[in-house]
Amino acid sequence: MERVSIRDVAREAGVSITTVSKALNDYPDVSPETRRRVSEIAQRMNYVPDVAGRSMGGITEKVIGLLLNDLTPTDPSGAVFGILSGAYHACADSGIDFVLLTTNPGSQEETSLKRLCLSKRLDGIICNGFRLHDPYLEQARQLDLPCAVIDVEMNDPRIVDVSIDNVQAADEAVTFLLGCGCRAIALINGSARADVSLRRGRGYAQALTRSGLPVRPEWTVDADFDMDSAYHAAVELLRQYPELDAFFCASDVMALGVCQAIEEAGRKVGADVMVVGFDDIPTARYMYGGLTTVRQDFYKMGYNAGMAVYRQIQGQKPADASVGLLHELVIRSTAHGG
Amino acid sequence: MERVSIRDVAREAGVSITTVSKALNDYPDVSPETRRRVSEIAQRMNYVPDVAGRSMGGITEKVIGLLLNDLTPTDPSGAVFGILSGAYHACADSGIDFVLLTTNPGSQEETSLKRLCLSKRLDGIICNGFRLHDPYLEQARQLDLPCAVIDVEMNDPRIVDVSIDNVQAADEAVTFLLGCGCRAIALINGSARADVSLRRGRGYAQALTRSGLPVRPEWTVDADFDMDSAYHAAVELLRQYPELDAFFCASDVMALGVCQAIEEAGRKVGADVMVVGFDDIPTARYMYGGLTTVRQDFYKMGYNAGMAVYRQIQGQKPADASVGLLHELVIRSTAHGG
DNA sequence: TTTTTGACCAAAAACGTTTTCGATACTCGA
DNA sequence: TCGAGTATCGAAAACGTTTTTGGTCAAAAA
Numbered sequence: 254m255e256r257v258s259i260r261d262v263a264r265e266a267g268v269s270i271t272t273v274s275k276a277l278n279d280y281p282d283v284s285p286e287t288r289r290r291v292s293e294i295a296q297r298m299n300y301v302p303d304v305a306g307r308s309m310g311g312i313t314e315k316v317i318g319l320l321l322n323d324l325t326p327t328d329p330s331g332a333v334f335g336i337l338s339g340a341y342h343a344c345a346d347s348g349i350d351f352v353l354l355t356t357n358p359g360s361q362e363e364t365s366l367k368r369l370c371l372s373k374r375l376d377g378i379i380c381n382g383f384r385l386h387d388p389y390l391e392q393a394r395q396l397d398l399p400c401a402v403i404d405v406e407m408n409d410p411r412i413v414d415v416s417i418d419n420v421q422a423a424d425e426a427v428t429f430l431l432g433c434g435c436r437a438i439a440l441i442n443g444s445a446r447a448d449v450s451l452r453r454g455r456g457y458a459q460a461l462t463r464s465g466l467p468v469r470p471e472w473t474v475d476a477d478f479d480m481d482s483a484y485h486a487a488v489e490l491l492r493q494y495p496e497l498d499a500f501f502c503a504s505d506v507m508a509l510g511v512c513q514a515i516e517e518a519g520r521k522v523g524a525d526v527m528v529v530g531f532d533d534i535p536t537a538r539y540m541y542g543g544l545t546t547v548r549q550d551f552y553k554m555g556y557n558a559g560m561a562v563y564r565q566i567q568g569q570k571p572a573d574a575s576v577g578l579l580h581e582l583v584i585r586s587t588a589h590g591g
Numbered sequence: 592m593e594r595v596s597i598r599d600v601a602r603e604a605g606v607s608i609t610t611v612s613k614a615l616n617d618y619p620d621v622s623p624e625t626r627r628r629v630s631e632i633a634q635r636m637n638y639v640p641d642v643a644g645r646s647m648g649g650i651t652e653k654v655i656g657l658l659l660n661d662l663t664p665t666d667p668s669g670a671v672f673g674i675l676s677g678a679y680h681a682c683a684d685s686g687i688d689f690v691l692l693t694t695n696p697g698s699q700e701e702t703s704l705k706r707l708c709l710s711k712r713l714d715g716i717i718c719n720g721f722r723l724h725d726p727y728l729e730q731a732r733q734l735d736l737p738c739a740v741i742d743v744e745m746n747d748p749r750i751v752d753v754s755i756d757n758v759q760a761a762d763e764a765v766t767f768l769l770g771c772g773c774r775a776i777a778l779i780n781g782s783a784r785a786d787v788s789l790r791r792g793r794g795y796a797q798a799l800t801r802s803g804l805p806v807r808p809e810w811t812v813d814a815d816f817d818m819d820s821a822y823h824a825a826v827e828l829l830r831q832y833p834e835l836d837a838f839f840c841a842s843d844v845m846a847l848g849v850c851q852a853i854e855e856a857g858r859k860v861g862a863d864v865m866v867v868g869f870d871d872i873p874t875a876r877y878m879y880g881g882l883t884t885v886r887q888d889f890y891k892m893g894y895n896a897g898m899a900v901y902r903q904i905q906g907q908k909p910a911d912a913s914v915g916l917l918h919e920l921v922i923r924s925t926a927h928g929g
Numbered sequence: 930t931t932t933t934t935g936a937c938c939a940a941a942a943a944c945g946t947t948t949t950c951g952a953t954a955c956t957c958g959a
Numbered sequence: 960t961c962g963a964g965t966a967t968c969g970a971a972a973a974c975g976t977t978t979t980t981g982g983t984c985a986a987a988a989a
Binding site for chain 2: 254255256299301303304305306308309313324325326327328329331333334335337338339341342345351352353355365367368370371372374396397398506509512513534535536539540541552
Binding site: 608609647649 | 974
């Protein structure tokens with residue numbers, strides 16, 4: 254596509270490039286008549302200032318990057334999409350450029366986070382999907398750049414943590430199951446390398462302990478947020494511990510695998526065995542009569558993360574307070590009282 | 592974050608900036624010793640060439656933009672996410688930059704597609720979510736830029752169409768319902784402003800006509816791909832035409848609303864009234880005993896679109912042939928034979 | 930010994946802007 | 960008529976690169 258430069262516009266208008274630049278950038282020292290004529294010509298010629306030249310001239314747009322760890326072909330929970338959409342809109346609302354970046358364990362070895370940010374000219378970054386011990390997690394601490402991290406507790410005054418209170422959320426879910434009369438509750442957790450898994454595990458144990466019940470380690474299994482793994486784990490648990498009367502799952506997708514296992518074992522979900530999921534995915538209310546689950550708002554996560562980073566870019570305080578989001582226990586059929 | 596320029600590196604290494612540039616860009620006329628020393632210093636100083644300066648110097652990365660019409664907070668079908676992920680990976684595999692863009696009817700009025708592409712320095716573009724009569728649709732034809740459009744038949748030799756054969760897919764679905772013995776089949780279609788809706792409507796009519804059945808316009812309703820609209824439409828249809836024994840829905844999400852309406856009407860999904868959806872969303876097999884549906888691969892859509900645009904950028908023929916993708920009728924419980 | 934060659938490096942132009950500063954011409958008051 | 964002020968514009972530097980061109984020096988060829 255043919256690009257027209259400021260020189261072309263200047264030639265066409267019979268003025269210098271200085272005047273064109275000033276006319277289009279609302280400088281005071283250009284006559285109304287000239288300004289009008291130049292803008293008209295620029296418009297007609299489809300002149301769009303080159304962003305690189307502009308940057309050389311000292312005018313740069315601010316940019317926030319959303320760094321996703323391992324962009325998968327599909328996003329069953331809708332979490333990544335919601336975060337992405339939220340971050341995008343936060344940038345749009347703030348008049349900031351948005352760019353999407355991805356990493357994987359391999360690329361984290363070859364390019365440092367700092368160099369990645371430098372190469373993309375980032376003014377701020379939002380990180381999602383990091384696992385404990387990912388190299389980038391530690392590098393984010395050394396990064397001299399406004400930064401928000403989703404779903405990992407960083408405990409760093411310079412970094413904004415964005416997440417719900419996962420301990421509390423898991424506690425509520427398990428407490429609810431206890432209130433339903435359940436006494437043998439298994440935990441199908443996400444990957445042990447995910448910070449949220451640790452926290453949900455803590456909430457699970459905390460609720461049991463408060464009720465004076467023992468935490469039986471053999472009733473907790475990591476299914477890596479994977480439906481099939483969750484299914485197989487549940488099959489095995491149900492075989493080995495027929496006394497289980499409830500499952501708390503760290504994602505709705507895993508809950509589906511668990512429900513299937515329960516039904517295949519000839520037991521009734523929501524009656525013989527209760528199931529609580531996590532996330533409240535869009536189709537949750539249509540499965541197994543309605544999945545009882547802990548809702549979290551991924552769009553808001555992304556949006557708040559974007560806004561927090563934006564505020565830091567604007568020079569507002571290093572966000573000593575992190576962004577806490579609210580969760581909500583949504584009670585449907587797979588686990589319900591009385 | 593402090594940026595290090597090539598000048599800083601040159602000073603530190605005691606050579607000219609020319610030599611630094613050549614050393615890092617593998618020019619032959621720099622001694623191995625100098626090259627080694629310069630790269631070592633550049634690495635240590637965290638020097639990353641400024642992309643704007645680089646662009647001024649005549650080196651520009653190719654960029655493909657994915658233009659989404661109206662990025663919503665949630666993506667129940669996973670279509671947008673799949674396409675995005677596919678396009679992203681196509682770019683990554685081709686060593687091309689990827690940027691995400693969005694439009695809405697309002698912004699289409701104020702900024703032309705050409706200016707949008709110019710301002711983002713695009714070398715190619717993928718369009719998704721366009722409605723018939725969107726201004727950008729016509730502008731895409733005038734655009735002098737490699738371009739792929741998803742799910743709209745453009746009939747332009749310079750533009751790559753990417754989609755499944757929606758007429759054929761709908762025909763197969765309805766033909767299957769007819770094979771199941773259904774004789775009164777309603778169509779819950781997407782928005783009439785979406786090209787795929789027209790095509791699925793054609794396939795629906797085509798299948799009925801081939802079997803000698805009349806196409807009753809009152810049995811077709813546009814529910815705009817919305818679950819609630821589909822629900823209400825189905826409620827009304829079932830009340831007014833109790834003889835209906837099947838629904839063909841243009842999306843799984845709408846199929847869910849329809850199923851709910853059927854059950855609330857006291858009829859049994861998959862027995863009294865059969866339902867076929869569209870898309871095969873990740874949780875389809877878990878709903879109503881398993882949704883019968885037409886599967887399409889959104890990731891592949893995005894990937895193929897990206898690759899097609901990339902090939903055009905590389906100067907390969909204007910892609911007279913469009914990219915056709917395969918669909919697959921997935922038979923589960925909500926509609927099944929014998 | 931002189932000339933040629935090749936290896937290595939630097940000066941400078943170019944890219945498209947913005948912005949500072951100086952230049953010109955005009956207006957107005959004295 | 961002249962000087963000061965004002966309105967309008969252009970020249971030129973600057974930004975960070977790449978790339979062309981030319982220059983220096985030592986080694987090889989004559």
